[in-house]
Amino acid sequence: MRFGVGISDHMADGGVADSYWEALEGHSRAWRALGLSFDPFAVCREALGAHWPGGAVVGRRGGRRLGDGVAREPNQGFLVHFDDASREYREDLLDVPLIGQFAFNLYLSVPPSGGETVLWRxxxxxxxxAYRLPGSYGYDEAVVRGAESLEITPRVGEALLIDPRNFHAVRPSRGARRVALGFAVGLASSGQLVTWA
Incomplete structure (x- = not known):
């Protein structure tokens, strides 16, 4: 389950399909309909930016503001995969070139067991x-056989900031829901942090 729009779902020939912008407009309407008294993604950006010179802002592509983030419930887990905007898009994804990339997740609900994030070096x-699963974003776990790994158990209220260019996965949840807010974070050549979803 996901509430929000992910740009990776609207990739077309190494670029961004027009469907992304259409989906983003629909999501913005749905988000406003929630009637929240605050924007949780803005709170997360402000917390990140408070510890970084220049702060953190939502990135732009062609002058248009990208999505703030997504709320996800990956109770079945995520396959082994990587996320690398510099490799996956044929041109700069954002209006500013990236020199580094991170993935941000803030845990709102966690299961009593399972739901761990595994990160491989x-x-x-x-x-x-050769290990990519046919018709999938993911890879057979044999792709990371023998690689050093780290397993992180999520805790409510904690945030995780990782380099998603390393292969990573999420284990299936057992006994309760795993819900997190997430977005990508880039270190721009300007020195500023930019986010997108």
Whole structure:
């Protein structure tokens, strides 16, 4: 389950399909209909920016503001995969070039067991494509066989900031829901942090 729009779901020939902007407009209407007294993604950006010179702002593409973030409930987990805007898009994804990338997740609900994030010290190499699962974003876990790994158990109220260019996965949840707010964070060549979803 997801509430929000992910740009990776609207990739087309190494670029961004027009459907992203249409979906983003629909999401903005749905978000306003919630009637929240605050914007949780803005709170997260402000907390990140408070510890970074220049702060954190939502990124732009072609002058248009990208999405703030998504709320996700991956109770079935996520397959082994990586996220790398510099590699996945044929041109700069944002109006400012990126020199680094992170993934941000703030946990709102966690299961009593399962739901761990696993991060491997292995970045994509051409030979890894032999392990890609057909018709999927993910890879067979054999792609990271022998790589050093770290398993992180989520806790409510904690945020995780990782380098998503390393292969990573989320284990299935058991016994309760795993709900998190998330977005991508880029370190721009300007020195500012920019976010997008």
């Amino acid at each position: 292995h970045r994509w190499q051409p030979g890894d494509e």
